[in-house]
Amino acid sequence: MEEDQAASSMKTQTVHLLPEEQLVALHHQMVENQASYQHRLQNSQEAQHRQAVLVQKLQAKVLQYRNWCKELETRLEANRGSHPHQWDRKEDRSLEKALIQLEEEQQRCENLAGVNNLLREHLDKANEVNGALREDVSKLIADWTRARDELEHKESEWHKEREFFESYMRTEHDRLFGIWRQVVTLHRYFVEMKTATDRDLSELKAEQARLSGCILVSCLHLSSGTQLLDTNSFEKLTLRGQAQQQQLHIMPKKLDMEKEIYQQAQAIVSLHVKGELAKEDLHNRVIELTALLEQSQKQNEEKEMSMKTLRDTVEILVCYCCEGLQFSSDSIV
Numbered sequence: 001m002e003e004d005q006a007a008s009s010m011k012t013q014t015v016h017l018l019p020e021e022q023l024v025a026l027h028h029q030m031v032e033n034q035a036s037y038q039h040r041l042q043n044s045q046e047a048q049h050r051q052a053v054l055v056q057k058l059q060a061k062v063l064q065y066r067n068w069c070k071e072l073e074t075r076l077e078a079n080r081g082s083h084p085h086q087w088d089r090k091e092d093r094s095l096e097k098a099l100i101q102l103e104e105e106q107q108r109c110e111n112l113a114g115v116n117n118l119l120r121e122h123l124d125k126a127n128e129v130n131g132a133l134r135e136d137v138s139k140l141i142a143d144w145t146r147a148r149d150e151l152e153h154k155e156s157e158w159h160k161e162r163e164f165f166e167s168y169m170r171t172e173h174d175r176l177f178g179i180w181r182q183v184v185t186l187h188r189y190f191v192e193m194k195t196a197t198d199r200d201l202s203e204l205k206a207e208q209a210r211l212s213g214c215i216l217v218s219c220l221h222l223s224s225g226t227q228l229l230d231t232n233s234f235e236k237l238t239l240r241g242q243a244q245q246q247q248l249h250i251m252p253k254k255l256d257m258e259k260e261i262y263q264q265a266q267a268i269v270s271l272h273v274k275g276e277l278a279k280e281d282l283h284n285r286v287i288e289l290t291a292l293l294e295q296s297q298k299q300n301e302e303k304e305m306s307m308k309t310l311r312d313t314v315e316i317l318v319c320y321c322c323e324g325l326q327f328s329s330d331s332i333v
Contacts, residue, residue: 040133048130051123055116062112069105161310165303172299179292186285 038137045130048123048126049117051126055119055123057114058112058119062116065105065108065112072101158310161307167309168303182286
């Protein structure tokens with residue numbers, strides 16, 4: 001009963017431990033049970049050996065009594081044959097005494113033979129019990145060895161799974177950290193590009209306003225010159241050459257200004273298009289990184305569920321092994 005209570009208490013304590021501590025506790029319990037079974041088997045073998053020695057001593061004693069009785073009978077017959085009359089006269093009492101002693105020794109021999117048979121029966125029963133106990137111990141050792149191998153295999157698989165999971169978690173953490181750094185870098189680049197684009201647009205707007213003012217001033221000068229030519233025909237005739245020269249001088253500047261305005265407008269449009277494309281690319285990149293982050297979170301949840309299932313399986317296996325050992329110890333007791 002004390003061993004059953006100790007095994008049950010050890011079982012209840014083992015269930016609440018961590019997987020590694022459960023395995024160590026179960027291993028210690030198995031070693032203790034094996035030591036107790038070996039001690040019982042050794043005690044049984046010693047008792048069997050003592051019984052065998054006692055039976056041999058009793059058999060030797062019985063043979064000694066039988067030989068002594070045969071020797072007494074031989075001596076009596078020899079004395080009767082050699083001195084019959086003298087025996088009849090002098091040794092009646094000795095003969096009666098010897099016969100009584102012979103009967104007592106025969107009775108003792110019969111008693112010893114009965115005791116010898118009884119001890120032999122007990123020895124046979126002890127041999128049968130010892131054989132059954134040896135078979136049970138061998139079966140229990142085989143079951144314990146098989147359970148230990150299974151536990152070691154499960155433990156090695158659990159350690160491999162834990163190492164793989166830890167390496168996978170480290171890899172995923174590094175990958176997510178790298179993706180997050182890329183996102184931060186892209187966000188910084190996007191902000192810098194947006195700032196530079198806004199600054200360039202402001203400069204282009206200022207340049208466009210300045211050029212528009214210059215063109216307006218040139219047009220006003222041109223219109224004032226034309227009005228002066230219309231009001232004064234003489235001056236028109238005299239200054240026609242100067243006006244033509246002025247027009248020839250103004251036209252290249254006007255064309256250059258229009259060309260520069262067109263190029264600046266094209267640059268503004270191209271910068272706007274590039275900014276929109278970069279913005280769309282960054283948006284797509286953010287969407288992709290968000291999807292990768294969600295996928296990694298799902299994978300982490302699946303790994304946590306698989307680890308929880310593996311822990312439950314190990315606890316169930318440990319409980320099953322404890323129950324098997326408890327049942328084996330109860331059956332042997």
